[in-house]
Amino acid sequence: MKSLSRALLILLLFSGLSQAQSTLAKYGNDFLSVGAGARALGMGSAYSAVDGDVTSAYWNVAGLAAVDTPEGIYMHSERFGGVVGYDYGAVALPLKQTDGVLSLSFFRQGVDNIANTLNAWDSERGTAGGPKADVENYITKFSAADLAIFLSFAKNYSEDLSMGASAKIINHRLGPFANAWGYSLDIGARYETDLIDLSASILDVTTMQKMWKVNEEEFEGFQETFGDSIPSGRNEFVLPSLRIGAAKAFSIDDFEILAAADLYMLFENRRAYYVNIGAMSMEPHIGAEVTYKNRISFRTGLTDFMNDPEAGFMVSPTLGMGLRVSSFYLDYGFASFTGSTSNLGYTHRISLRFDLLKQSK
Numbered sequence: 001m002k003s004l005s006r007a008l009l010i011l012l013l014f015s016g017l018s019q020a021q022s023t024l025a026k027y028g029n030d031f032l033s034v035g036a037g038a039r040a041l042g043m044g045s046a047y048s049a050v051d052g053d054v055t056s057a058y059w060n061v062a063g064l065a066a067v068d069t070p071e072g073i074y075m076h077s078e079r080f081g082g083v084v085g086y087d088y089g090a091v092a093l094p095l096k097q098t099d100g101v102l103s104l105s106f107f108r109q110g111v112d113n114i115a116n117t118l119n120a121w122d123s124e125r126g127t128a129g130g131p132k133a134d135v136e137n138y139i140t141k142f143s144a145a146d147l148a149i150f151l152s153f154a155k156n157y158s159e160d161l162s163m164g165a166s167a168k169i170i171n172h173r174l175g176p177f178a179n180a181w182g183y184s185l186d187i188g189a190r191y192e193t194d195l196i197d198l199s200a201s202i203l204d205v206t207t208m209q210k211m212w213k214v215n216e217e218e219f220e221g222f223q224e225t226f227g228d229s230i231p232s233g234r235n236e237f238v239l240p241s242l243r244i245g246a247a248k249a250f251s252i253d254d255f256e257i258l259a260a261a262d263l264y265m266l267f268e269n270r271r272a273y274y275v276n277i278g279a280m281s282m283e284p285h286i287g288a289e290v291t292y293k294n295r296i297s298f299r300t301g302l303t304d305f306m307n308d309p310e311a312g313f314m315v316s317p318t319l320g321m322g323l324r325v326s327s328f329y330l331d332y333g334f335a336s337f338t339g340s341t342s343n344l345g346y347t348h349r350i351s352l353r354f355d356l357l358k359q360s361k
Contacts, residue, residue: 023234023235023236023237024236024237024238024239024268025208025210025236025237025238026268026269026270027268027270028208028210028236028237028238029170029204029208029238031107031109031146031148032058032107032148034077034086034088034109035047035058035059036055036057036058036059036073036075036088036090036105036107037053037055037058037073037075037088037331037351037353038075038077038320038322038331038332038333038349038350038351039055039289039297039299039320039322039329039331039333039351039353040055040059040333041077041318041320041333041334041335041347041349042287042289042299042300042301042318042319042320042321042322042331042332042333042334043258043260043287043288043289043299043300043301043318043320044285044286044287044300044301044302044303044317044318045262045285045287045301045303045318046245046247046260046261046262046285046286046287046301046303047059047245047260047262047285047287048060048063048188048199048201048243048244048245048262049190049197049198049199049245049246049247049260049262050063050197050245050247050258050260051063051066051197051247051249052064052065052066052067052154052162052190053066053067053071053073053092053353054067054071054072054073054090054091054092054103054353055073055090055353056103056154057090057092057103057105057150057152057166058090058105058150059201059243060188060189060190060199060200060201060243060245061103061152061153061154061164061165061166061186061187061188061201062154062162062163062164062188062189062190062199062201063154063162063164063188063190063199064092064101064103064152064153064154064164065100065101065154065155065156065162065163065164065190066162067092067094067101067103068094069094069355069356070091070092070093070094070355070356071091071092071353071354071355071356072089072090072091072092072353072354072356073088073089073090073091073351073352073353073354074087074088074089074351074352075087075088075089075349075350075351075352076349076350076351077347077348077349077350078347078348083111084109084110084111085108085109085110085111085112086107086108086109087106087107087108087109088105088106088107088108088351089105089106090103090104090105090106090150091103091104098155099155099156100153100154100155101153101154101155101164102151102152102153103150103151103152103153103154104149104150104151104152105148105149105150105152106147106148106149106150107146107147107148107149107150108145108146108147108148109145109146110143110144110145110146111143111144111145112141112143112145113141113143114141114142114143114144114175115139115140115141116139116140116141116142116175142174142175142176142177143173143175144173144174144175145172145173146170146171146172146173147170147171147172147173148168148169148170148171149168149169150166150167150168150186151166151167152164152165152166152167153165153166154188159192160191160192160193161189161190161191161192162189162190163187163188163189163190164187164188165185165186165187165188166185166186166187167183167185168182168183168184168185168186168204168208169181169182169183170182170183170184170208170210172210172212176215177214177215178212178213178214178215179212179213180210180211180212180213180236181210181211182208182209182210182211182236182238183208183209184204184205184206184207184208184209184238185204185205185206186201186202186203186204186205187201187202187205188200188201188202189201195248196246196247196248197246197247197248197249198244198245198246199243199244199245199246199247200242200243200244200245201242201243201244202240202241202242203240203241203242203243204238204239204240204241205240206240207237207238207239207240208237208238209235209236209237210235210236210237210238211235211236212234212235212236239266239267239268240267241264241265241266241267242264242265243262243263243264243265244262244263244265245260245261245262245263246260246261247259247260247261248260254292254293255290255291255292256290256291256294257288257289257290257291258288258289258290258291259287259288260286260287260288261284261285261286261287262284262285263282263283263284263285264282264283264284264285265280265281265282265283266280266281266283267279267280267281268281269281271307275305283304283305284302284305285301285302285303286301286302286303287299287300287301287302287318288300288301289322291322294324295323295324296321296322296323296324297320297321297322297323297324297331298320298321299318299319299320299321299322299333300317300318300319300320301317301318301320302315302316302317302318303315303316303318303335304316316335317335318333318334318335319333319334319335320332320333320334327354327355327356328352328353328354329352329353329354329355330350330351330352331350331351331352331353332348332349332350333347333348333349333350334347334348334349335347335349
């Protein structure tokens with residue numbers, strides 16, 4: 001713990017110096033808000049205090065300490081009518097030498113096959129310019145993608161308390177035009193009581209630092225053709241945020257019932273969520289799950305409590321199902337089927353989680 005505290009202090013000091021020379025990136029890590037695992041989406045993303053599995057590296061890294069055999073997961077999600085694809089994969093490995101759990105997680109959100117028409121315009125064609133002859137020969141395709149890698153570790157410090165940390169590396173890539181690298185650290189704790197399980201995590205506790213670089217060669221002739229200056233690279237920072245949660249599980253005959261709630265607090269003055277206090281925006285999540293004989297699960301939840309300028313207050317319900325076959329868990333989540341968000345398409349999420357070496361009960 002002393003070495004971890006020392007490393008955290010160094011990162012905080014370095015991030016403070018870097019922040020003084022950077023610009024606040026509002027919504028700078030919003031692509032990670034999609035989450036991890038279809039089970040969590042079905043429960044309205046109220047998942048940080050739920051008994052841990054491999055996805056805990058995202059929701060609350062301390063939950064990884066509950067993983068007792070190697071686990072893996074893969075998830076695919078599509079939004080906005082399939083235009084935006086989101087992929088997530090992770091593995092978790094218990095370490096006997098340290099009594100802890102090590103995890104590696106990967107996230108990618110991207111829009112592929114975007115047309116690059118910068119070289120397809122002829123400024124000297126006609127009075128106001130126009131497309132070049134055989135314009136298709138001058139159009140290329142590129143992808144805009146956001147990537148993240150989490151390296152996480154957690155362990156139990158008592159029968160009731162677990163703690164952990166995740167080192168994060170972020171990469172934004174706008175085709176051949178620009179890219180950015182970022183880094184930060186998440187920390188979390190989870191505490192079990194006889195009445196309820198509690199969790200708290202600080203995301204980007206060191207402040208996320210991102211450095212943008214623009215490939216000026218790809219903008220050759222841009223200023224002369226369009227009259228706009230070439231974009232320049234800059235440094236950005238993302239402020240820390242706080243997620244707290246509570247969960248309660250109990251059994252009735254062959255049914256296992258789980259209720260959970262999360263509160264996600266951001267400090268960027270977003271003003272988009274229903275509850276705002278000064279620069280702090282609070283995003284609540286509520287969810288429940290009913291499982292029959294540890295085989296099939298039904299889930300529901302509420303998320304996206306927001307103020308819409310036209311529709312006023314609105315909230316998005318979620319639904320989900322899960323099926324366990326031996327040591328495999330197939331989950332499906334569905335969201336955004338009411339309110340103005342439905343105009344942007346539905347969210348479908350499928351994930352497959354598997355427990356290696358664990359036998360079916």
